[in-house]
Amino acid sequence: MADAGPLSFAVVDDDEAVRTALRRLLRAMGHEVSVFASAEEYEAIAVEADCLIVDVRLPGLNGFELRERLRTRGSLIPIVFITGDGGPSPSDATAHAGTPTIAKPFSEGDLIAAITQAVASAANVS
Amino acid sequence: MPAATNRQLAVRLAVGRALGRARDLDDVYSAALDTLAECLDISRASVLLFDPDAVMRFKAWRNLSSEYRAAVQGHSPWTPDSVDAEPLLVPDVTREPSLAGYLPTFAREHIAAMAFIPLVSLGRVIGKFMLYYAEPHLFDDEEVQLAGVIAAAVAFAVERGRAREGSRRSDSGSGFEPNASSFGPWEWAGPSGARVANADGLPSGTLRQVRQCDIESDPDCLTILGIDGRLLYVNPAGVAALGAQDAHTLLNRRWVDFWQDKDREVVEQAIARAKDGAIGRFQRPARTLAGVMKWWDVAVMPIVDGGGAVTQLKTVARDVSAQSHAEAFQAGQHQVLEMIATGAPLPQVLTLLAHVIEDQCEGLLCQALLLDVDGTHVRVGAAPSLPEDFSARFEGQPVGVRVGSCGTVMQSGRSVIVTDIRTDAQWAVLRDAVVAVGLRACWATPIFSSKKKVLGSFAMFSVSSRGPSCEELRLIETAADLAGAAIDHHQSQEALRQSEERNHAILRAIPDLMFVFSDDGVYLDFHAKDPAELLFPPEVFLGKKMRDVMPPPLADLFSQAFERALTSNEPERMEYSLDLSHERRFFDACIVRCDNDKLLSIVRDITDRKRAELDAAAQRQELAHLNRVLILAEQSGALAHELSQPLAAILANAQAARHMLDRDPLDLEELRETLDDVIKSDKRAGMVIHRLRELLKKSSAVLQPLDLNEVTREVLDLTHSDLLLRRMPITTELAPGIPPVLGDRVQLQQVILNLVINACDAMSTVDPSERELRLTTVADDECVQIAISDRGVGIPDGAFDSVFDPFVTHRADGLGLGLAISRSIVVAHRGRIQAENNADRGATFRCFLPLATGAADAVPAGPRL
Numbered sequence: 002m003a004d005a006g007p008l009s010f011a012v013v014d015d016d017e018a019v020r021t022a023l024r025r026l027l028r029a030m031g032h033e034v035s036v037f038a039s040a041e042e043y044e045a046i047a048v049e050a051d052c053l054i055v056d057v058r059l060p061g062l063n064g065f066e067l068r069e070r071l072r073t074r075g076s077l078i079p080i081v082f083i084t085g086d087g088g089p090s091p092s093d094a095t096a097h098a099g100t101p102t103i104a105k106p107f108s109e110g111d112l113i114a115a116i117t118q119a120v121a122s123a124a125n126v127s
Numbered sequence: 128m129p130a131a132t133n134r135q136l137a138v139r140l141a142v143g144r145a146l147g148r149a150r151d152l153d154d155v156y157s158a159a160l161d162t163l164a165e166c167l168d169i170s171r172a173s174v175l176l177f178d179p180d181a182v183m184r185f186k187a188w189r190n191l192s193s194e195y196r197a198a199v200q201g202h203s204p205w206t207p208d209s210v211d212a213e214p215l216l217v218p219d220v221t222r223e224p225s226l227a228g229y230l231p232t233f234a235r236e237h238i239a240a241m242a243f244i245p246l247v248s249l250g251r252v253i254g255k256f257m258l259y260y261a262e263p264h265l266f267d268d269e270e271v272q273l274a275g276v277i278a279a280a281v282a283f284a285v286e287r288g289r290a291r292e293g294s295r296r297s298d299s300g301s302g303f304e305p306n307a308s309s310f311g312p313w314e315w316a317g318p319s320g321a322r323v324a325n326a327d328g329l330p331s332g333t334l335r336q337v338r339q340c341d342i343e344s345d346p347d348c349l350t351i352l353g354i355d356g357r358l359l360y361v362n363p364a365g366v367a368a369l370g371a372q373d374a375h376t377l378l379n380r381r382w383v384d385f386w387q388d389k390d391r392e393v394v395e396q397a398i399a400r401a402k403d404g405a406i407g408r409f410q411r412p413a414r415t416l417a418g419v420m421k422w423w424d425v426a427v428m429p430i431v432d433g434g435g436a437v438t439q440l441k442t443v444a445r446d447v448s449a450q451s452h453a454e455a456f457q458a459g460q461h462q463v464l465e466m467i468a469t470g471a472p473l474p475q476v477l478t479l480l481a482h483v484i485e486d487q488c489e490g491l492l493c494q495a496l497l498l499d500v501d502g503t504h505v506r507v508g509a510a511p512s513l514p515e516d517f518s519a520r521f522e523g524q525p526v527g528v529r530v531g532s533c534g535t536v537m538q539s540g541r542s543v544i545v546t547d548i549r550t551d552a553q554w555a556v557l558r559d560a561v562v563a564v565g566l567r568a569c570w571a572t573p574i575f576s577s578k579k580k581v582l583g584s585f586a587m588f589s590v591s592s593r594g595p596s597c598e599e600l601r602l603i604e605t606a607a608d609l610a611g612a613a614i615d616h617h618q619s620q621e622a623l624r625q626s627e628e629r630n631h632a633i634l635r636a637i638p639d640l641m642f643v644f645s646d647d648g649v650y651l652d653f654h655a656k657d658p659a660e661l662l663f664p665p666e667v668f669l670g671k672k673m674r675d676v677m678p679p680p681l682a683d684l685f686s687q688a689f690e691r692a693l694t695s696n697e698p699e700r701m702e703y704s705l706d707l708s709h710e711r712r713f714f715d716a717c718i719v720r721c722d723n724d725k726l727l728s729i730v731r732d733i734t735d736r737k738r739a740e741l742d743a744a745a746q747r748q749e750l751a752h753l754n755r756v757l758i759l760a761e762q763s764g765a766l767a768h769e770l771s772q773p774l775a776a777i778l779a780n781a782q783a784a785r786h787m788l789d790r791d792p793l794d795l796e797e798l799r800e801t802l803d804d805v806i807k808s809d810k811r812a813g814m815v816i817h818r819l820r821e822l823l824k825k826s827s828a829v830l831q832p833l834d835l836n837e838v839t840r841e842v843l844d845l846t847h848s849d850l851l852l853r854r855m856p857i858t859t860e861l862a863p864g865i866p867p868v869l870g871d872r873v874q875l876q877q878v879i880l881n882l883v884i885n886a887c888d889a890m891s892t893v894d895p896s897e898r899e900l901r902l903t904t905v906a907d908d909e910c911v912q913i914a915i916s917d918r919g920v921g922i923p924d925g926a927f928d929s930v931f932d933p934f935v936t937h938r939a940d941g942l943g944l945g946l947a948i949s950r951s952i953v954v955a956h957r958g959r960i961q962a963e964n965n966a967d968r969g970a971t972f973r974c975f976l977p978l979a980t981g982a983a984d985a986v987p988a989g990p991r992l
Binding site: 016018019021023025026028030058083085107108109 | 767768769771772773774775776777778779780782783784786787790797801804807808811
């Protein structure tokens with residue numbers, strides 16, 4: 002991942018502090034970052050990105066719904082779920098299936114591993 | 128009830144005194160009315176008697192108009208044949224159908240209530256008392272009973288008085304005064320010393336004088352004595368009175384010999400006076416030839432010849448037995464009553480009573496028997512004139528028809544007259560003993576208590592086989608009545624003594640401390656099973672005011688309780704604690720009014736109970752806390768979310784900063800910005816933890832008067848930065864000078880805080896420009912209200928109550944606990960909380976808290992929720 006060169010990220014999180022910090026971190030790692038406060042905002046602007054980092058729990062459309070809409074439209078954009086609720090619960094297992102999920106607070110290493118996994122599985126599908 | 132029997136005794140004594148002064152029937156009626164006024168405070172009353180024509184007529188009255196008397200004359204609920212007559216009480220004349228015809232008469236006379244009290248002698252109605260009242264009157268048992276006591280005494284006196292007046296009807300005057308024709312210097316023509324009675328039975332020489340004064344028909348015992356004191360003549364009334372067959376058996380006997388030896392001197396003095404030309408007078412008893420003792424009022428007068436020399440003597444003797452008997456009886460009765468009143472032992476009282484009755488009835492012997500408390504055996508009360516071993520035969524006999532007249536009487540509650548013991552079946556068991564001492568007849572009547580319970584029997588034994596005279600029957604009844612009063616009094620005294628003993632036993636057994644206070648709080652007396660339990664030795668507090676002994680705030684509480692107990696006459700309870708040298712002890716005091724103006728405080732040390740209660744309270748507190756912990760555990764996901772957000776931001780920012788440090792050149796501005804964000808997020812996490820800690824904190828509530836405005840300002844200070852951070856504009860309208868409420872500062876802060884957070888949460892999705900958080904306080908006579916309004920999303924319809932239920936939240940975030948806790952706190956403060964939507968936008972939560980006065984002071988200190 003570190004060798005993959007600059008990537009572009011879209012970050013969707015309703016918590017301003019979180020999305021500001023993520024934007025700062027990813028930029029410091031040399032990547033392009035666009036941030037959105039909600040799924041609706043992201044959809045409206047519909048920026049091209051190499052990876053979508055999205056909070057599962059969002060006002061309005063939540064992370065799962067956003068993923069469904071993207072996949073339905075045929076978008077294969079790699080997605081990483083971030084969550085403040087402490088990781089996937091058993092009932093969410095299918096919802097999370099195939100999408101790497103990391104629990105807040107997460108380290109830079111966790112984040113890179115998840116992005117790597119997401120990009121790899123998207124490449125496999127294509 | 129000793130007070131009742133004392134009052135009854137007082138009435139008996141009073142009526143006895145009044146009747147004792149009575150010289151004639153009119154006096155008897157006056158005595159009756161006087162006693163009614165004196166003892167029962169009845170100022171309007173009358174006495175009516177059946178005349179021989181069987182018509183009831185007014186004999187005496189107080190405060191009754193002649194029109195009224197004329198209008199009701201002759202009305203009587205009873206006839207002379209009525210038996211077992213009971214008092215008739217008319218509490219309201221307008222409700223008594225049988226008196227409907229008299230209503231206009233009653234109205235004119237202002238009579239609203241009345242009582243008919245029958246005068247009964249030997250079971251028959253002889254007349255009645257009427258008691259009149261100007262207002263409807265509820266009769267109590269005691270006054271009816273007392274009126275009955277007076278009626279019984281008056282009936283007896285009336286019967287005696289009537290008997291006496293009957294015997295006196297032929298008299299010229301009411302008192303015995305020798306009339307002018309029977310004394311004075313007599314003209315004497317014939318030869319002196321004539322001793323031989325002529326055909327008329329008169330000494331011939333005295334015939335003229337005898338004719339003159341009509342001595343033949345004189346009802347008194349009239350004799351002529353020779354100068355030597357021997358009987359020359361006895362008139363027919365005298366022959367009869369002395370119980371002689373004819374005059375001849377009496378003539379020539381020495382007059383002095385008719386008198387008892389001990390009275391001889393008095394008799395001879397009277398004779399001497401007559402010989403000197405004066406009149407000698409004396410009153411002495413003497414036996415008739417038939418052996419009957421009679422009291423005589425005697426005048427001895429000279430008979431002089433023409434020269435003025437005393438040649439013969441004339442004696443006039445009147446049988447005054449009845450009169451002196453009556454007086455002796457009145458005095459005896461009085462003595463008995465006084466003996467009862469002074470608490471003399473029952474056997475002594477009954478013995479005196481027996482003597483008083485025996486003195487009235489020549490040749491009769493009295494016996495008072497008591498019914499044992501077991502109700503089935505006989506106990507001897509008194510039989511002073513009967514042989515001791517004779518009485519002993521009665522002791523312990525079972526009550527029954529074969530155990531003499533008395534056993535029957537006690538079983539049946541009715542009088543029994545046995546005229547010949549030798550043949551009567553009722554004497555089957557004790558016949559031999561009775562006949563052996565020479566007794567032949569026994570007349571017995573039951574002794575009743577004032578509540579008509581059989582207490583025993585009063586009997587008269589006669590040595591001859593005969594029935595009693597009316598007079599004797601009346602005496603037995605009176606004796607039984609007096610014996611009843613004596614036994615009643617004795618039993619009530621006994622009950623009082625036992626009750627006092629019981630009270631002492633209870634006092635000894637009671638572990639509580641007792642204090643008697645005057646109405647102004649001075650310690651008068653105390654009781655302590657163990658004096659070591661007293662906080663102070665008696666000399667420190669007795670005679671002192673409570674204020675000088677107890678801490679002033681406690682003394683104040685007591686004096687307030689004293690006042691309430693004195694006014695309401697209801698027990699007052701209070702709990703208090705005292706800090707003693709090494710510990711705090713808790714007490715419960717029950718304060719009651721006693722002796723009208725004193726206070727009895729029964730104090731119990733409830734420290735152990737109180738500690739158990741406090742332990743229980745602590746347990747409840749523990750549970751409430753545990754409950755909170757569980758709720759928080761359940762909500763850990765939400766809490767984690769609230770914490771993970773700032774923590775995620777912090778970590779990302781910190782790692783970004785490390786990347787920035789690797790850059791060359793360093794972008795210091797960017798680094799500073801990053802660190803600022805780290806700090807900001809950390810504070811945010813800190814706030815969450817702080818709230819968590821507050822929720823998890825354990826502490827006890829402390830109730831104190833609080834200014835709700837002040838509490839509100841404290842909350843706003845606490846939340847200032849948070850509210851700024853959340854961009855919540857605040858408006859306050861705190862009414863100046865609102866009265867204090869009683870509450871726990873932290874709890875009330877928590878309520879306001881919850882409502883503020885709730886309002887902010889409600890507005891979190893509202894554009895900051897449209898937000899407004901408004902805090903308002905206002906007070907009325909009963910409570911202080913604090914209202915917290917927001918311009919948020921409002922409360923869904925129908926959820927105004929459920930919004931306070933725990934774990935109910937209508938927001939995406941929040942625990943749903945804040946409002947529930949707030950409500951339980953407000954309720955514990957005896958207040959209420961309500962939610963409503965504003966007309967335009969948002970919701971308003973209102974708390975009403977009672978003012979810190981009156982009943983609010985009693986809010987119990989409880990665990991902090």
